Amino acid sequence: MRILTSLFVLCLSVSAIAADKPNFVWLISEDNSIHYLKHYFPTGAETPRIVELASHGLTFQHAFSNAPVCSVARSTLITGCYAPRIGTQYHRRAVSVPMPAGLKMFPASLRDAGYYTSNNQKKDYNADETPGNWDASSGSASWRNRGEHQPFFYMQSFTTTHESSLHFDPSVMQTEKTKTDPQSVKLAPYHPDTPTFRYTLARYHDRIQQVDQQIGEVVDQLKADGLLENTFIFYFGDHGGVLPRGKGYAYESGLHVPLVIRIPEKYRSLSAWELGSRVDGFVSFIDFGPTLLNLAGVSVPTDLVDGRPFLGANVLAAAIDQQNSAFGYADRFDEKYDLVRTLRVGKFEYVRNYQPFNYDGLHNNYRYIMPAYQDWLAQFKAGKLNETQSAFFQARTAEALYDVEADPHEVNNLASNPKYADTLKSLRQQLQQRVKSMPDLSFYPESYLAETAFKNPVALGKQQQASIGALIDIADLSLLPWEKAAAGVRAALESNDPWQRYWGLIVCSSFGKQSTAMSDVATKLASNDSNLLVRVRAAEFLGLSGIADPQSNILQCLSQSRSGIELGLMLNSVVLLRDGQPGYAFEIDVDSLSPEAIKEESVQRRLEYLTGNSTAKNNKKRKGK
Numbered sequence: 017m018r019i020l021t022s023l024f025v026l027c028l029s030v031s032a033i034a035a036d037k038p039n040f041v042w043l044i045s046e047d048n049s050i051h052y053l054k055h056y057f058p059t060g061a062e063t064p065r066i067v068e069l070a071s072h073g074l075t076f077q078h079a080f081s082n083a084p085v086c087s088v089a090r091s092t093l094i095t096g097c098y099a100p101r102i103g104t105q106y107h108r109r110a111v112s113v114p115m116p117a118g119l120k121m122f123p124a125s126l127r128d129a130g131y132y133t134s135n136n137q138k139k140d141y142n143a144d145e146t147p148g149n150w151d152a153s154s155g156s157a158s159w160r161n162r163g164e165h166q167p168f169f170y171m172q173s174f175t176t177t178h179e180s181s182l183h184f185d186p187s188v189m190q191t192e193k194t195k196t197d198p199q200s201v202k203l204a205p206y207h208p209d210t211p212t213f214r215y216t217l218a219r220y221h222d223r224i225q226q227v228d229q230q231i232g233e234v235v236d237q238l239k240a241d242g243l244l245e246n247t248f249i250f251y252f253g254d255h256g257g258v259l260p261r262g263k264g265y266a267y268e269s270g271l272h273v274p275l276v277i278r279i280p281e282k283y284r285s286l287s288a289w290e291l292g293s294r295v296d297g298f299v300s301f302i303d304f305g306p307t308l309l310n311l312a313g314v315s316v317p318t319d320l321v322d323g324r325p326f327l328g329a330n331v332l333a334a335a336i337d338q339q340n341s342a343f344g345y346a347d348r349f350d351e352k353y354d355l356v357r358t359l360r361v362g363k364f365e366y367v368r369n370y371q372p373f374n375y376d377g378l379h380n381n382y383r384y385i386m387p388a389y390q391d392w393l394a395q396f397k398a399g400k401l402n403e404t405q406s407a408f409f410q411a412r413t414a415e416a417l418y419d420v421e422a423d424p425h426e427v428n429n430l431a432s433n434p435k436y437a438d439t440l441k442s443l444r445q446q447l448q449q450r451v452k453s454m455p456d457l458s459f460y461p462e463s464y465l466a467e468t469a470f471k472n473p474v475a476l477g478k479q480q481q482a483s484i485g486a487l488i489d490i491a492d493l494s495l496l497p498w499e500k501a502a503a504g505v506r507a508a509l510e511s512n513d514p515w516q517r518y519w520g521l522i523v524c525s526s527f528g529k530q531s532t533a534m535s536d537v538a539t540k541l542a543s544n545d546s547n548l549l550v551r552v553r554a555a556e557f558l559g560l561s562g563i564a565d566p567q568s569n570i571l572q573c574l575s576q577s578r579s580g581i582e583l584g585l586m587l588n589s590v591v592l593l594r595d596g597q598p599g600y601a602f603e604i605d606v607d608s609l610s611p612e613a614i615k616e617e618s619v620q621r622r623l624e625y626l627t628g629n630s631t632a633k634n635n636k637k638r639k640g641k
């Protein structure tokens with residue numbers, strides 16, 4: 017009886033402590049960067065309800081999604097971890113990876129502390145969900161089913177601004193007028209000034225204003241329930257977007273998101289700034305979960321997560337204001353592969369394109385449903401674009417440097433400007449240190465990670481850290497003049513390690529015709545290497561540089577592959593070689609491919625595109641993009 021009484025008293029104590037804790041609400045607009053809100057950007061849309069939140073709280077000037085696409089961004093949010101460190105960097109997952117040992121998704125930790133957690137309703141994680149993460153997760157989930165006086169965390173995503181809202185039939189431009197005058201909008205300098213782009217941007221401004229009202233409705237519900245002054249309200253975008261070169265691209269347009277936090281008067285001591293302030297310190301998605309834990313008085317597992325709190329006890333304004341860097345990553349987006357890492361430090365953004373020949377406009381089925389994408393490509397093919405507008409469809413530089421304050425749309429690459437040589441060198445070194453110390457798993461192909469690492473990505477990263485560092489060193493040979501890089505490239509091509517050969521060939525493709533001296537060894541690798549991906553990379557280099565026709569060797573590799581992920585990587589090269597320069601026909605016999613491998617969704621998408629089948633109908637049915 018004494019034991020039961022003690023347990024009852026303990027439960028009452030826990031309930032009393034929990035009842036004193038603040039509530040948290042996250043309101044997330046999908047697919048929009050700061051550039052679409054006048055609260056941040058002078059040419060953006062009016063958002064009075066968001067501005068009202070800001071007047072009772074904080075506006076973060078430098079908040080960043082670490083990835084420019086939803087599943088990777090949301091995996092970063094829910095874990096507090098950099099995706100390339102824990103294996104959640106591919107959108108969307110071919111293999112779901114386990115959470116790092118000992119780490120829970122943060123809503124589960126809030127539940128352990130007595131919180132009611134509900135999600136309406138998007139998840140889209142690339143990691144195995146922690147059991148007990150949500151009390152409720154559905155289109156009807158709310159805070160209203162919690163226990164009496166129980167604190168809560170409620171998250172709601174708004175699809176109003178999602179990319180799919182711009183997947184309209186072009187005839188709509190004649191039949192549906194936008195509230196925003198298309199002639200009043202300001203296009204980014206990299207976009208062509210066409211009726212399609214103007215209509216698309218005006219339509220999106222309308223969507224931003226709609227979601228502003230929807231956010232206001234949730235705030236009104238909280239007020240009606242008597243909860244507003246006990247609740248922290250976070251409004252933010254789940255990543256950038258949404259016009260072309262936004263979502264899916266590691267630029268400011270894909271990474272820099274709005275973040276406004278309403279702070280109740282009774283909890284203003286948990287903010288290090290005066291209410292109504294604009295905060296200049298940098299925060300990113302790795303920090304959001306730790307911040308909620310800290311506000312709730314829950315211990316932050318700092319040894320397991322990469323983020324740190326920016327609100328709550330023991331957070332000093334001076335320390336946050338001094339934070340001036342954010343790390344970003346872009347890998348696979350559905351069937352389109354890339355490998356980009358970014359480092360924003362102060363007003364400069366450094367962009368490292370590890371495979372610069374994979375030009376930004378490389379085909380992605382879902383992206384090209386949007387009429388604006390189709391219009392941009394048509395304008396390029398017709399030769400109607402200027403140099404800035406054409407860059408989207410051309411090979412990139414291995415590294416880029418932008419002064420974001422002077423050049424917010426990042427069209428003026430300062431990497432070759434001697435005036436910025438010291439800045440370039442410093443940011444290059446900082447990013448090199450980041451990817452090595454992480455370590456960044458993406459320097460192995462996704463197919464290899466699926467076979468060897470995805471049962472415990474963090475453990476493999478620690479075990480292979482030195483090997484990953486060696487691959488990064490090979491990749492960075494592309495930053496040297498060819499005459500200084502050549503010896504290292506040849507050593508990589510002659511290595512016993514297939515992934516060193518793989519990266520040596522990527523570096524050759526990055527140099528293009530400068531590296532024709534490697535054609536002898538590359539020709540042998542294309543024909544005889546024991547690793548199919550090495551063979552494809554060798555043929556890719558020979559094809560891109562115009563040394564040899566790559567089709568025969570690549571078609572043989574396609575027919576020999578038994579891995580869907582591996583086949584998807586190969587087909588990315590096929591699309592590059594077919595659609596880019598110099599251009600190859602590539603007639604693929606689908607019947608020659610492994611029946612098991614072509615079940616992979618990314619493979620199906622590439623084959624649909626390469627064989628001329630329409631994908632728009634199927635893609636429009638997909639949710640959560």
